[in-house]
Amino acid sequence: MPKKQRKGPEKNSKLVSYLTHHLQMLIASLGYLSRQPVSTFMTSAVIAIALALPAGLYIALDNASQLSADWDGTTLISLFLKDDVNIKTVEKLAARLGQSKEIEKVSIINRDQGLKQFQKISGFGDAIELLDENPLPHVITVQPVVDQQSPDKVVHLVKTLQNEKLVELAQLDMLWVKRLYTLLDVAQRGVWIIGSLLALAVLLIIGNTIRLDIQNRREVIEVSKLIGASDAFIRRPFLYTGMWYGISGGLIAWLLIAVSLGIMDEPVQKLAALYHSSYELSGLNSNDIATLIAISCILGLGGSWLAVGRHLSEIEPS
Amino acid sequence: MIRFDNISKRYPGGFEALSRVSFHLPRGKLAYLTGHSGAGKSTLLKLIALIERPSRGQIILDGVNLNNIRNKRIPQIRRNIGIIFQNHHLLYDRPVFDNVAMPLVIQGYRHRETRKRVRAALDQVGLLNKEKVDPITLSGGEQQRVGIARAIVHKPALLLADEPTGNLDPELSREIMELFARFNLFGTTVLIASHDLDLIKQMKFPTISLNKGMIESNDLLVPGSLGQAV
Ligand SMILES: Nc1ncnc2c1ncn2[C@@H]1O[C@H](COP(=O)(O)OP(=O)(O)O)[C@@H](O)[C@H]1O
Ligand SMILES: [Mg+2]
Numbered sequence: 001m002p003k004k005q006r007k008g009p010e011k012n013s014k015l016v017s018y019l020t021h022h023l024q025m026l027i028a029s030l031g032y033l034s035r036q037p038v039s040t041f042m043t044s045a046v047i048a049i050a051l052a053l054p055a056g057l058y059i060a061l062d063n064a065s066q067l068s069a070d071w072d073g074t075t076l077i078s079l080f081l082k083d084d085v086n087i088k089t090v091e092k093l094a095a096r097l098g099q100s101k102e103i104e105k106v107s108i109i110n111r112d113q114g115l116k117q118f119q120k121i122s123g124f125g126d127a128i129e130l131l132d133e134n135p136l137p138h139v140i141t142v143q144p145v146v147d148q149q150s151p152d153k154v155v156h157l158v159k160t161l162q163n164e165k166l167v168e169l170a171q172l173d174m175l176w177v178k179r180l181y182t183l184l185d186v187a188q189r190g191v192w193i194i195g196s197l198l199a200l201a202v203l204l205i206i207g208n209t210i211r212l213d214i215q216n217r218r219e220v221i222e223v224s225k226l227i228g229a230s231d232a233f234i235r236r237p238f239l240y241t242g243m244w245y246g247i248s249g250g251l252i253a254w255l256l257i258a259v260s261l262g263i264m265d266e267p268v269q270k271l272a273a274l275y276h277s278s279y280e281l282s283g284l285n286s287n288d289i290a291t292l293i294a295i296s297c298i299l300g301l302g303g304s305w306l307a308v309g310r311h312l313s314e315i316e317p318s
Numbered sequence: 319m320i321r322f323d324n325i326s327k328r329y330p331g332g333f334e335a336l337s338r339v340s341f342h343l344p345r346g347k348l349a350y351l352t353g354h355s356g357a358g359k360s361t362l363l364k365l366i367a368l369i370e371r372p373s374r375g376q377i378i379l380d381g382v383n384l385n386n387i388r389n390k391r392i393p394q395i396r397r398n399i400g401i402i403f404q405n406h407h408l409l410y411d412r413p414v415f416d417n418v419a420m421p422l423v424i425q426g427y428r429h430r431e432t433r434k435r436v437r438a439a440l441d442q443v444g445l446l447n448k449e450k451v452d453p454i455t456l457s458g459g460e461q462q463r464v465g466i467a468r469a470i471v472h473k474p475a476l477l478l479a480d481e482p483t484g485n486l487d488p489e490l491s492r493e494i495m496e497l498f499a500r501f502n503l504f505g506t507t508v509l510i511a512s513h514d515l516d517l518i519k520q521m522k523f524p525t526i527s528l529n530k531g532m533i534e535s536n537d538l539l540v541p542g543s544l545g546q547a548v
Binding site for chain 2: 017227
């Protein structure tokens with residue numbers, strides 16, 4: 001052969017051929033899945049349901065805690081003061097309490113004011129006229145700064161206020177807030193447990209699907225090993241297949257959640273209207289979606305990694 | 319190129335398929351491996367390709383002691399060998415071209431170079447016009463030749479063939495054997511297992527014959543040893 005102009009190298013550099021093969025397998029595995037759309041869809045749908053359930057519960061909880069955060073704003077502690085305290089002292093106390101950083105707002109209900117309100121609301125107006133002395137004490141209402149993370153602080157504040165010399169009785173209006181928090185806490189852990197179990201299920205589903213894929217492509221694997229393909233080379237298409245299963249499962253899960261929220265939105269609005277409030281369900285923000293897809297992608301890779309690790313070495317040329 | 323030193327192979331279950339086999343196949347030579355069915359021919363080839371490991375003895379392949387090769391390095395060794403099987407192991411999910419290209423893809427050859435070499439290999443086995451065809455539509459002899467093209471496409475130094483003419487009629491068998499002789503002319507070392515004694519006699523190449531796992535006659539004595547004819 002005559003020597004002509006220099007040819008380029010026959011082989012790609014290791015890095016280039018490594019990256020090229022990755023890219024080829026990324027696309028080839030997608031092609032492989034799209035050539036069997038029904039079984040791909042079924043597997044993805046099962047994965048999607050397993051992902052949508054915990055993700056949906058997570059959103060429900062998120063909404064519930066937002067709801068309770070709204071109501072926290074109206075958490076009030078009423079301080080019923082001792083009988084013989086005069087209004088000047090009350091104002092001083094109120095001013096002092098107002099300084100505390102645990103307290104958002106303080107207001108005074110003068111005993112005369114209180115009586116008038118009571119007359120109006122209760123309908124006992126005439127009967128109260130007959131009393132020669134106002135039976136009501138001065139009242140200070142305290143709106144605490146609510147730290148969502150530790151509802152115990154409010155209870156602690158109530159205790160501190162109870163110990164004030166002038167205070168006869170400190171009463172927290174909304175003990176149920178604490179109960180709700182505890183409930184949400186329990187529910188949150190429940191979601192974590194369900195989520196972990198279903199993540200495990202996704203891992204197993206993908207692992208099993210990849211195991212079947214490996215068996216179906218036994219011939220290719222054997223021949224590849226015979227002609228000197230490395231384990232990593234043979235593993236690659238299966239890992240990418242698993243990853244695509246995960247991602248498509250994640251995308252379908254997103255769709256399922258969006259549709260479910262759409263269905264729930266109207267009745268929730270109606271319910272809110274009954275409480276003279278407007279409330280909008282918050283859906284998945286872009287962060288949540290990215291997290292969902294990332295988790296499903298990782299589960300896909302993990303599941304196929306498990307299957308590949310176990311079953312690829314079983315296939316040897318003979 | 320290949321040197322067996324007192325190789326024994328006992329399969330799980332205790333059956334000894336090879337007993338104290340020694341021979342030396344120099345680089346650039348072509349040799350036949352004969353023996354009745356079950357004599358251990360396939361086992362011997364599998365030991366060279368690291369599909370099986372010997373129970374005793376050592377194999378030196380191209381200066382490398384195969385006993386020292388860990389599983390991780392097996393692919394590297396196999397890339398220098400072309401292997402041809404009786405049941406050609408073609409993949410029916412892809413056309414002829416892709417079948418033949420596999421060794422080049424695995425080794426990261428560039429696209430253009432791959433095309434060139436696959437064409438050249440198909441040309442050598444006389445199937446250049448079949449590159450786009452599905453292998454399932456080819457005759458037995460043609461499929462076998464596609465398998466051969468795949469085994470030589472990356473120009474391996476050593477070619478192993480296990481009963482490459484097993485299913486073919488005498489004329490096709492002869493053609494295939496001549497093909498191997500041609501590769502050998504270009505410097506490839508070739509070892510062919512076959513029980514077609516008539517054909518082997520015609521081809522006039524050195525022969526090792528096995529009987530029940532032992533060497534019966536050997537044209538490829540290890541230099542400096544006394545041989546092992548029984
Ligand atoms: N994987 C195996 N496990 C157990 N015995 C085997 C295995 N492979 C081959 N044998 C036995 O080893 C002997 C030699 O087999 P083989 O090398 O295939 O012979 P040949 O190729 O000459 O016909 C046979 O008796 C066969 O039954
Ligand atoms: Mg055999």
